Amino acid sequence: MSRVEDFHEPIPELIKTTPDTMLTGTPIYDRDIAFAGDLDEKILLIGDSAHPMSPFKGQGANLALLDANDLAESLINNPDNLQNVLNSVVARSQKRMDQSRKRVFQLHDPNGQHELIQERGLNQLILESFEKNNITAEDAADGTIQEKVLKALEPFDILPKK
Numbered sequence: 631m632s633r634v635e636d637f638h639e640p641i642p643e644l645i646k647t648t649p650d651t652m653l654t655g656t657p658i659y660d661r662d663i664a665f666a667g668d669l670d671e672k673i674l675l676i677g678d679s680a681h682p683m684s685p686f687k688g689q690g691a692n693l694a695l696l697d698a699n700d701l702a703e704s705l706i707n708n709p710d711n712l713q714n715v716l717n718s719v720v721a722r723s724q725k726r727m728d729q730s731r732k733r734v735f736q737l738h739d740p741n742g743q744h745e746l747i748q749e750r751g752l753n754q755l756i757l758e759s760f761e762k763n764n765i766t767a768e769d770a771a772d773g774t775i776q777e778k779v780l781k782a783l784e785p786f787d788i789l790p791k792k
């Protein structure tokens with residue numbers, strides 16, 4: 631509970647009221663290179679088994695669905711050439727795996743967060759947002775600055791999730 635007590639409602643409440651026996655926690659793994667198996671060994675992998683990645687790019691399930699669709703179509707229409715499926719699984723997923731790894735760095739490492747801000751040209755955009763929200767040095771004096779800054783930063787999706 632101590633890890634989530636600062637999260638926004640209703641998350642702490644949901645976790646508090648969930649029986650311990652229904653809570654699980656597992657490590658998340660990713661892999662450098664997509665690998666969809668070897669047909670000579672009668673192995674064809676799809677989904678996370680072929681391209682495990684962190685969830686921070688939101689791509690794993692999407693790719694798994696595409697893989698499953700390719701495999702089903704091939705089994706129906708072209709069952710003697712499953713190599714096509716294997717090739718498309720690898721070709722489609724490697725870029726997303728790399729992007730997912732990059733996103734972990736950008737969202738969870740201070741150097742990565744700096745990179746993200748630079749990459750999106752956020753410095754200038756943030757200054758413009760401060761201007762639009764009429765944030766000035768005087769706000770620091772009257773105690774309203776934190777609230778106003780958080781509001782000005784909201785559209786940029788760079789604030790830590792509560």
Ligand SMILES: Cc1cc2nc3c(=O)[nH]c(=O)nc-3n(C[C@H](O)[C@H](O)[C@H](O)COP(=O)(O)OP(=O)(O)OC[C@H]3O[C@@H](n4cnc5c(N)ncnc54)[C@H](O)[C@@H]3O)c2cc1C
Nearest residue numbers: 658676677678679684685686687688689690691692693694
């Ligand atoms: C926190 C989190 C958030 C995510 N958010 C997103 C998102 O927003 N968008 C997105 O696209 N993806 C997201 N993902 C990724 C997505 O959940 C996975 O990529 C997807 O579920 C992979 O599907 P899969 O069928 O390959 O594997 P799984 O869903 O892991 O299915 C594998 C199944 O095999 C079973 N199994 C394992 N070993 C055996 C065995 N020996 N015998 C029989 N059965 C076995 C498991 O119990 C499981 O049911 C997220 C993942 C996490 C963890």
